[in-house]
Amino acid sequence: MSARDLSVLLGVILIIIMLVIPLPGWLLSILILTNISLALIVILVTMNTQEALDFAIFPSLLLLLTLFRLGLNVSTTRSILSEADAGNVVDTFGDFVTGGNPFVGFVVFLILVIIQFIVITKGAERVSEVSARFTLDAMPGKQMSIDADLNAGMITEQQAKDRREKIENEADFYGAMDGASKFVKGDAIAGIVIVLVNIIFGFIIGMTQFGLTAGETVDVFLRLTVGDGLVSQIPAILIATATGIIVTRVAAEGNLSHDVTGQLFRYPKLLYVAAGTIFLLGFTPIHFMLTTLIAAILGVGGFYLDRAQEKQQAQEEESSLEETEQQEVQTPDNVVDLLNMDPIEFEFGYALIPIADANQGGDLLDRVVMIRRQLALELGVVIPVVRIRDNIQLNPNEYQLKIKGNEVAKGELYLNHYLAMSPGMEDETIEGIDTVEPAFGLPAKWITEDMKDEAELSGYTVVDPPSVVSTHITEIIKKYANQLLGREETQQLIDHLKQSYPTLVEEVTPEHLSVGEIQKVLAKLLEEQVSVRNLPIIFETLADYGKMTNDTDLLAEYCRQSLSVQITKMYASPDYKMKVITLSPQVEKQIAEHIQQTEHGNFLSMDPETQQKVIESIHNQASQAFMDDASPVLLCSPAIRRYVKQMIGRYLTDVVVLSYNELEPDLEVESAGVVNIA
Structure with a gap:
């Protein structure tokens, strides 16, 4: 344990000693x-912080200092x-303070206590309460703003994480300050009670135990009470003032002193108005020389200040000019920056700007955030940020x-x-753009809005434009998810899994x-819309078979078989049945016989x-x-499944190819046809 940690612990122990031992x-x-x-020190630190979180320990420190001050009050009493x-x-x-007159000193002390309790402590408590409430109420809006900036590509994932963490810390800080300010109020009340105890019981003890006269008792105990009250109330006022400063502090570029002087004297010409007003007061019974002196100073x-401001503006203009010239010299922009490429880009014509502009009621940014969350749950991968921008080269209503x-x-x-969308039977009364x-x-x-109700009554599925484009984006990202998963993204998945399964x-x-090999296995699963969210099972399979082979195609097949429960539920009907097309033994045999093994893999x-x-x-x-309203699922043996998929993948993209080992034993399989060749 370091000396710094030990000093804090000893300080707490000392407080306990003060409460018990004289x-x-x-x-x-x-x-x-x-x-x-x-x-x-505390009030000076609060005056020099730029943000409240720069002094995040303040609520706990406030409690410790209050306890220390109360311990001192007990000891001095x-x-x-x-x-x-x-x-x-x-x-x-x-x-x-008393200056030979205990009663005057007591009155001065009493005024000080009233100011501390009613003005400073009460105000700091109220501000803490309001700040905590407004900070908590503003959290959802701030979170949505961060998601929108992230989705628009204005910030990175790490920056978004840091901003979210800052918002959470602010909420925790102001919530803690709301509670800690109650200790300041309680400390002020305790100070008043202790003063009354010292006066009343000091008067009794002085006359009964010390044998002092009434005047001597008042002189001794009132003087000591006022002195004790001052040495405790001065720090209390400083701490209460620091509490008020830190909860009313707005994030700025400088500390409190810099902001006060910079903002109070931002308009130097107004000092001339103030100087003229004070000078005119000199023609009243107020002392003329005094008002003239103050007016001259102002x-x-x-x-x-006016001259300094003009000089600063001139320097800023000169600096801005130099920066502009430097940028012109360095143009064109850094060529390396031009090499950056966004993983996903959504561009649209100018007529579609309202769907992305929140000021015009557009919610595309929020929808894209939800799409990324939805795909993270469905596919098990973090989809990159979608860069959304308008493109004047596109047709007004076009997007890509x-x-x-x-x-x-x-x-x-x-x-x-x-x-x-047509239900299958066209209704000629429904007019629109095909x-x-x-x-x-x-x-x-x-169709137009006045045709909407009629179309729905005719069985059409009616969808608004933002939903259309959101669905399109979702399906396209699903289709190309395997291309979006690179080595960096795979490493992030591995690091996340390692937190819970380090041995695996x-x-x-x-x-x-x-x-790279793990990335290829995951990409092959995603290529056929198999979610990789269940990484523990996938890594269990890789741990078992990765020692025997590094053929990523074969390892992907083993992983598919381990995910049989997941794959079966993807394609089975609600009553846990599946209609399948099977290959005839002759076709399976021909495919198996034409598989060639080479040192570079099998094909x-x-x-x-x-x-x-x-x-x-x-x-x-x-x-x-399809005509029988059944999804086409082609079932074959595990040994040839991937080759069959490779053979038909380019021509029959909607046909799902499964192996027998990828189906659960309790699934009811119904034959929908057999593939034969003459």
């Missing part, structure tokens, strides 16, 4: 001066009543989505319309599998004619399944 006068004097010094002496400091303060101060700089999707929106729903390619129409992570990487080497026949047969069976 202390000599010389030690009380040292502790009283220490108390005054600490209070002075004990000494005053038992020995009629509380040390040289108390006696000196009492003599100085006038001279305004003159010098880019993944790593490449356009992957585009569409059109009509803001004053609704997208009505189009295609961008996310799933369904036939649809853009250490067994997999880096000894058996590198980050399917089947002649194009046979492949075409297999693909056509699968297409026919899948089309029949």
Whole structure:
């Protein structure tokens, strides 16, 4: 334990000792001066902080100093009543204030206590309470503002994390200050009670035990009481003032002294007005020389401040000019900055600006934040920030989505319309602009608002433009999630998993599998829309099989089999049934026989004619399944599943390929067709 930590602990122990054991006068004097010094340091620190969080320990420090001051009050009261002496400091303060008249000194002390209790302490308590309430009420809005900035790309993930942490710390600080200010109020009340105890019981003890006369008793005990009250109330006033300063402090560029002088004298010409007013007061019975002197000081101060301000403005203009010239010399911009590329970009024409502009009621930023959260839950990966910007090169109602700089999707929106998707039977009375729903390619129409109710009655699914584009963005990101998962993102997932499963992570990487190999396995799962959120199961599988092979394709298949519960629930019906298309033994055999093994991996080497026949047969069976309102799921043996997917993936993107090992035993499987070739 360091000396600094030990000093704080010893200080707390000393407070407990003061409450129980009588202390000599010389030690009380040292502790009283220490108390005054600490209070002075605290108020000076609060005046020099730029933000309240710069002095975050203040609530706890306030409690300790209050307890220390109360301990001193107990010790000095004990000494005053038992020995009629509380040390040289108390006696000196009492003599100085009373000045030979105890009653006048007591009145002065009483005024000081009233000011401290009613004005400073009461105000600090109220401000603390209001600050805590408003800080807590403002938290949701601040959090949404951070999410919007993050989503717009104005800040990074780390900056967003730091700002959220600052908001939480502010709420904790002002909440603690609200409670700590109650101690300041209680301390003021305790000070008044202690003064009354010293006066009443000191008068009784002085006349009964010390044999003093009434006058001598009043002189001795009232003087000591006033001195004791002063040495405790002066630090109390400083601490209460510091409490008020720190809870009313608004974040600024400088400390309190800098802000007061800078803002109070921001307009030097106003000092001339004040000087003229004071000078005119000299023609009243007020002393003419005094008002003239003060007016002269104000006038001279305004003159010098005015000149200093003009000089500062000139320097700022010169500095700004030099900076502009330097930027012109350095243009074009740093070439390295041009190499940066946003992972996801959403660009739109000028007519679509209202969907992204919060001032015009647009909520696209909030929707994108929710999309990222939704995909994090569904896919198990953190989707990068979506950069949203307008692009005047696009048509007014057009938008496009880019993944790593490449356009992957585009569409059109009509803001004053609704997208009505056909139920299958067209209603000729529903008029609109024919189009295609961008996310799933369904036939649809853009209809006006007065046609909305009629379209819904006709069975159309009616969606507003922000929902259309949100769904499109969601589906596109799902489709390209495997490309968005790089090594850096994979390392973040590994680090997150390591916090809960350190042994499991250490067994997999880096000894058996590198980050790049793990990234390839996760990307292959995401490529077929398999969520990697259940990382513990995936890493358990990699730990078991990573020692035997580093073939990422094979490891991905093992992981799929370990995720059989998850995959089964993805494609099974609500009654836990699944209609599947199976490969005939002949087709499975032909595919298995054409798998070639090389040192660079395994691949399917089947002649194009046979492949075409297999693909056509699968297409026919899948089309029949679509007509029967069943999702086409192709079931085959584990050994050939990935090769079948590779073969049909480019042509039949909607066909899901599963192996027998990826289905749960209690799933009821119904055959919807068999793939044969002549």
